[in-house]
Amino acid sequence: MQAQPLRKIVIVGGGTAGWMAAAPLAKLFRHGDGGHRCEVVLVESPEIGTIGVGEATLPPIRAYNETLGIDGADFIRRTQATFKLGIEFKDWGRLGNRFFHGFGNFGPPIANRPAWSYWLRLRQAGGMPSHEEWSTATVMARLNRFRTPQGEQPSPSNAYSFAFHFDAGLYAAYLRDFAIAHGAQRIEGTIVDVEQRPEDGFVAAVRLRDGRRIDGDLFIDCSGFRGLLIDGAMKSPFEDWSRWLPVNSAQAVPCARVEPLTPYTVSAAKPAGWTWRIPLQHRTGNGHVYCNAYTSDEEASRVLLAGLDGQAQDAPRQLRFTTGRRREAWVKNVVAVGLSSGFLEPLESTSIQLIVDGVGRLIELLPRRDCQPSLAAEFNRRMARQYESIRDFIILHYKLTQRDDSPFWRYCAAMPIPETLQHQIELYRSSGRVAILDPDSFLQDSWISLYLGHGLMPTACEPGVELLEEQALRDHFGRVHAAIAGTAETMPTHGDFVARVLAALEREAATA
Numbered sequence: 001m002q003a004q005p006l007r008k009i010v011i012v013g014g015g016t017a018g019w020m021a022a023a024p025l026a027k028l029f030r031h032g033d034g035g036h037r038c039e040v041v042l043v044e045s046p047e048i049g050t051i052g053v054g055e056a057t058l059p060p061i062r063a064y065n066e067t068l069g070i071d072g073a074d075f076i077r078r079t080q081a082t083f084k085l086g087i088e089f090k091d092w093g094r095l096g097n098r099f100f101h102g103f104g105n106f107g108p109p110i111a112n113r114p115a116w117s118y119w120l121r122l123r124q125a126g127g128m129p130s131h132e133e134w135s136t137a138t139v140m141a142r143l144n145r146f147r148t149p150q151g152e153q154p155s156p157s158n159a160y161s162f163a164f165h166f167d168a169g170l171y172a173a174y175l176r177d178f179a180i181a182h183g184a185q186r187i188e189g190t191i192v193d194v195e196q197r198p199e200d201g202f203v204a205a206v207r208l209r210d211g212r213r214i215d216g217d218l219f220i221d222c223s224g225f226r227g228l229l230i231d232g233a234m235k236s237p238f239e240d241w242s243r244w245l246p247v248n249s250a251q252a253v254p255c256a257r258v259e260p261l262t263p264y265t266v267s268a269a270k271p272a273g274w275t276w277r278i279p280l281q282h283r284t285g286n287g288h289v290y291c292n293a294y295t296s297d298e299e300a301s302r303v304l305l306a307g308l309d310g311q312a313q314d315a316p317r318q319l320r321f322t323t324g325r326r327r328e329a330w331v332k333n334v335v336a337v338g339l340s341s342g343f344l345e346p347l348e349s350t351s352i353q354l355i356v357d358g359v360g361r362l363i364e365l366l367p368r369r370d371c372q373p374s375l376a377a378e379f380n381r382r383m384a385r386q387y388e389s390i391r392d393f394i395i396l397h398y399k400l401t402q403r404d405d406s407p408f409w410r411y412c413a414a415m416p417i418p419e420t421l422q423h424q425i426e427l428y429r430s431s432g433r434v435a436i437l438d439p440d441s442f443l444q445d446s447w448i449s450l451y452l453g454h455g456l457m458p459t460a461c462e463p464g465v466e467l468l469e470e471q472a473l474r475d476h477f478g479r480v481h482a483a484i485a486g487t488a489e490t491m492p493t494h495g496d497f498v499a500r501v502l503a504a505l506e507r508e509a510a511t512a
Contacts, residue, residue, distance in 0.1 A: 003368035006038045010216035012191065012206065012229055014044030016168050016352065017338025018222035019175035021359050023068055026184035028363065040183065043206065043214055045190040055168050055278045055285045056084060056265045056349040059103050059161040064356045068178065073505040078174050079166035080281040082498055083146050083263045085137040087348070089453060090268040094402045099453030100264070101348075102137030104160030105445050107480045110473070113464060115480075116448050118473055120432050120458060121465045127474075131452050134477065136160040136484050145491035146263045146498075156480075156487040163349070165265065165278045165285075187214060194233045202333045202371070203233055217369045220362070221336040225343070230326055230336035237327045238342075244395050244417060245323035246408075247273050247345055251301055252287040252317050256310035261495035267347065268307065271295065271406040275307055276346065281498065284310055289345060294408040321345070325387045330376040335362055342387055347397060348442070350390050357386060357440060382440070389438035392421035393447070399425075400454035425456075432458035432465075 022042045029038040086102035107115035122128045132138040137160035149158035189208035205215040221229040266277040273290030288304035325342025337358040365375045403409035424435045434444045
């Protein structure tokens with residue numbers, strides 16, 4: 001007999017992860033559609049704070065919002081959001097170095113090969129400007145320009161993507177309102193006990209301090225680093241990756257907004273880690289991520305505050321973490337989403353992306369009450385592959401360094417790395433080819449941004465790119481370069497574009 005469908009899903013923990021899980025599940029099982037109905041209940045404690053510093057995202061966040069049917073302009077207003085074209089890296093690789101990881105390609109493909117592979121050939125021949133001149137996102141960012149992609153035919157007007165910067169606390173509140181409006185229930189209370197079925201170890205219920213018992217068929221652990229269910233009840237082992245990603249501390253502080261309003265995140269390498277700068281409408285988010293084996297918390301705070309470009313609005317908030325992941329994020333009827341499933345540090349804004357993908361895969365593999373092990377195995381396989389691929393991409397930032405000005409960077413340059421990453425580096429270095437081990441993670445143009453940004457050039461190019469006549473290629477690159485530059489120049493400034501979005505929303509409200 002086929003197992004019965006889920007009757008009740010319980011989400012343990014609020015914050016960004018909890019409400020990002022609740023919102024699409026509530027919409028999926030919303031009232032009024034007929035058919036099967038499943039309760040969605042979220043339990044959060046007012047006594048337990050949330051991390052709430054993940055304010056930068058990757059482009060797929062737009063698909064998540066669109067799937068919910070969220071109004072884009074209202075989202076911008078409610079979360080104090082700005083637009084993000086990529087990340088500017090300062091002093092990574094070597095002191096004085098600066099490069100940009102932009103969202104998009106380096107020009108249209110040529111003979112079914114990516115444009116950057118032909119750029120590598122021409123660069124070796126000499127006389128080619130930086131590869132970043134063919135990244136529309138990078139050129140826009142340099143000019144502080146922004147406009148959403150235009151048109152359907154490939155052109156510089158749409159050869160880029162974008163994500164958002166937003167206030168994570170406001171975003172969680174926005175999704176909370178959405179989820180509750182679509183039928184989710186919020187229960188406030190502190191969990192003090194987890195009740196498991198003796199026959200199979202499934203979680204049957206959680207108990208609150210006031211004695212209430214919250215039962216369920218499927219439990220989603222969004223309790224953050226505590227891992228209340230996935231660790232406390234399911235005992236899923238944690239794989240520690242700090243030998244490859246040694247940063248283990250962070251301090252975060254907001255400061256006053258300054259002009260111009262930039263459409264990108266900034267990451268600046270420091271002696272024992274790096275700092276971030278994330279521009280929002282109402283303030284700028286700042287942080288210092290570092291390894292406390294190479295610097296003190298007091299010195300880390302001094303470095304953070306000295307780098308602010310606006311008046312600090314609070315004292316730095318201290319965070320501790322260990323990089324790594326749960327060996328299994330889905331065990332029996334418990335699925336870990338967000339920090340409870342792992343953490344890879346905020347360098348490439350992947351924390352919220354991993355929530356998006358974790359929730360999306362759970363909905364794709366939504367079980368019945370028996371939570372078939374094969375579904376959990378597939379979920380765990382795909383999450384493990386994504387975590388490991390992102391892990392390697394982040395390690396690359398550190399491993400390619402030429403800096404030897406501090407013990408931290410000397411460690412990073414000398415540390416052994418995973419075999420998967422070693423293969424990718426050697427393949428690129430020897431042939432100019434980029435291996436992608438997980439299509440759900442960073443793709444070729446992102447890896448090229450890192451390789452070339454750090455100054456790593458291959459010793460040879462793939463033979464196929466040598467088949468086209470050199471001058472014809474140079475003429476093509478010249479035309480594309482001029483088109484990108486001309487297109488970016490016609491765009492409004494990022495600040496003006498955000499102001500236009502908000503003004504249009506106000507006009508619409510006034511006439512409603």
